[in-house]
Amino acid sequence: MKIVFCTNAFENVTNGPVRFANSILEINERFPEHELRILTEDVSDERLASLRYVHKVPVKIPRLLKPLGQILRWFIYYRHVKALEKSFEFDVLVYINSFNGTWASLVSEKPTVGMINDEKNMLAHWGNFEWKSLWLKRFMFQQFERLSAQKHKLVIANSEFLQERIRQTYQLPAPKVTKLYKTIPLDGIEFNPQRAFGSPIKVLFVKADYLVGQLPLVAAALKNLPQYSFLLTVIGPEPWFASQVRSFFENISNVQLDYQGPQPQARVYEALRSHDIFCVPSYTEAFGVANIEALAHGISVVSSRVGGIPEVVDNGNNGWLIESGNVESLTTALVECIESPQLRLKKAENGRKFIQKFSKDEMLRNFVQMLESVVNVH
Numbered sequence: 192m193k194i195v196f197c198t199n200a201f202e203n204v205t206n207g208p209v210r211f212a213n214s215i216l217e218i219n220e221r222f223p224e225h226e227l228r229i230l231t232e233d234v235s236d237e238r239l240a241s242l243r244y245v246h247k248v249p250v251k252i253p254r255l256l257k258p259l260g261q262i263l264r265w266f267i268y269y270r271h272v273k274a275l276e277k278s279f280e281f282d283v284l285v286y287i288n289s290f291n292g293t294w295a296s297l298v299s300e301k302p303t304v305g306m307i308n309d310e311k312n313m314l315a316h317w318g319n320f321e322w323k324s325l326w327l328k329r330f331m332f333q334q335f336e337r338l339s340a341q342k343h344k345l346v347i348a349n350s351e352f353l354q355e356r357i358r359q360t361y362q363l364p365a366p367k368v369t370k371l372y373k374t375i376p377l378d379g380i381e382f383n384p385q386r387a388f389g390s391p392i393k394v395l396f397v398k399a400d401y402l403v404g405q406l407p408l409v410a411a412a413l414k415n416l417p418q419y420s421f422l423l424t425v426i427g428p429e430p431w432f433a434s435q436v437r438s439f440f441e442n443i444s445n446v447q448l449d450y451q452g453p454q455p456q457a458r459v460y461e462a463l464r465s466h467d468i469f470c471v472p473s474y475t476e477a478f479g480v481a482n483i484e485a486l487a488h489g490i491s492v493v494s495s496r497v498g499g500i501p502e503v504v505d506n507g508n509n510g511w512l513i514e515s516g517n518v519e520s521l522t523t524a525l526v527e528c529i530e531s532p533q534l535r536l537k538k539a540e541n542g543r544k545f546i547q548k549f550s551k552d553e554m555l556r557n558f559v560q561m562l563e564s565v566v567n568v569h
Contacts, residue, residue: 192559192566193279194218194227197268197295198287201231201245202238203453207349207480208287208308210456211373214551215558219244222559228279230271246275261332265294272299282566289339289346290332296342302569304562305343309477310353310498311403312336313360337361340368344565347371347558350499353477371557373480374549377487380460384489384539386467388529391420391447393466395490397459397481399427401436404471405495405516410439412521413446419529424449424462463488468528474515476500483549486510486542491535493524509542 198212218227232250239247248271252260268291272284281301286292289305290312296303313336315329340346340361346368348354354370357363387393394413398404406425413421423446428436430452440448451458463469469485470493478499485492486503492510494500504510511528513520528535 192225192283192563193281194225194283194285194562195230195272195275195279195281196227196285196287197230197272197291199232199264199268199291200287201229201233202235203233203455207373207478208306210375210480212287213456214376215555216242216244218555218559221552221555225559226279228275228281230268230275246271261290262335264291269295269298283562283569285562289343290336292343293335293339296339302344302565303342304345304347304565305339306347306349307336307340307353307357307477308349310356310475313356314475344569345369345561347561348477349373349480350478350502352499352502356477369561371561372549372554373478374546374551374554375480375484375487376551377546380487381464382487382489382543383464384536384543386490386535388467388532391422392468392529394421394423394468394470395426395462395466396423396471397426397462397469398471398473399429399453401425401428401432403475404473406436407439408472408516408518408521409470410443410446411518412525414443415518415522416525417445419445421446422449423447424451424466426451426454426459426462429453459484460488463490466490468493468525470494470521470525472513472515472521473497473500479503482510483546486539486546489539489543491528491539492542493521493528503546505541505545508538509545510538 200209201212218225229245230248232248234245234247248268250267252263283302284295284299285304287306289307292303292305312329312333315326315333348357348370354368357368425436433450436450440446463485469490472495476498482492482494482503486509494504495515496512497515504512511524513524
């Protein structure tokens with residue numbers, strides 16, 4: 192089976208889907224009876240030279256058309272798919288984001304598969320209508336995501352929670368939506384549950400969409416704890432959001448902010464090794480691979496009881512889960528984490544054992560089998 196995988200993000204690993212895109216290159220070696228090629232705009236020429244199976248998609252969108260950039264990418268990527276097909280007669284076309292594959296789902300003669308990695312577009316409905324750009328964007332994207340999900344031969348979610356959410360929201364038959372847990376390779380990750388918790392206490396926040404990750408809530412909770420000094424490292428938000436990120440911490444004297452913006456995987460792992468607490472209490476999260484990475488490293492995890500996060504944190508056995516948006520709940524969880532070294536150790540050890548079930552080999556094998564099921568019935 193020959194697979195083409197399209198992803199607009201690849202080199203800067205800031206979320207689970209992008210980690211997955213990097214992982215699936217191993218299909219070519221682990222399953223030599225199959226071949227996979229990746230099309231992406233997000234790869235430097237320097238790295239591209241060492242990536243045999245990755246093809247760069249040049250994306251140049253005039254400034255006046257930037258607001259339509261997401262939709263214009265449908266056509267840009269599909270044009271490169273057709274160009275690649277001349278030398279690589281693929282069997283199935285996969286999009287890391289179902290929305291980005293809308294055009295392909297309508298016109299491709301080959302079967303298409305779309306991945307839906309979060310519920311953000313599904314959050315907009317007439318019951319919470321707001322005359323704001325974010326609501327309007329999500330509602331518009333939701334219609335295209337619905338269309339693409341209906342037209343793709345298969346839709347892949349990354350948790351039981353999201354699988355059911357997609358089925359209900361887009362009214363899809365149960366067999367059409369499947370679940371694939373995205374995971375990480377544990378080999379080579381040193382598990383260290385014994386953290387310093389000195390002064391300052393080092394807190395790590397990794398989330399490109401810092402509002403979904405509720406960075407303002409983190410700021411408010413840390414402000415509530417003047418008895419401690421904190422170093423908060425923020426990785427993920429793009430540079431043009433730097434001033435807003437910094438504004439959340441104005442007049443908070445016990446917090447030193449270290450804003451680092453988007454960073455490669457190696458830098459994120461370095462931070463997971465050197466910090467004390469991983470805290471991203473998102474208000475929506477389909478799964479949360481970053482929490483798996485944190486548990487693998489042994490850093491204490493403080494997150495929220497939403498979406499698929501409890502599936503990773505084992506309903507609080509592996510870390511602390513707060514009620515989403517509740518600053519008092521987050522403050523209490525942080526204090527308990529800081530003041531309870533034995534409980535921290537127990538939860539960290541539970542977490543390392545628990546994530547063994549998220550095997551990378553199993554993930555790749557399941558992904559290939561899902562695609563085979565599509566190709567075999569086409």
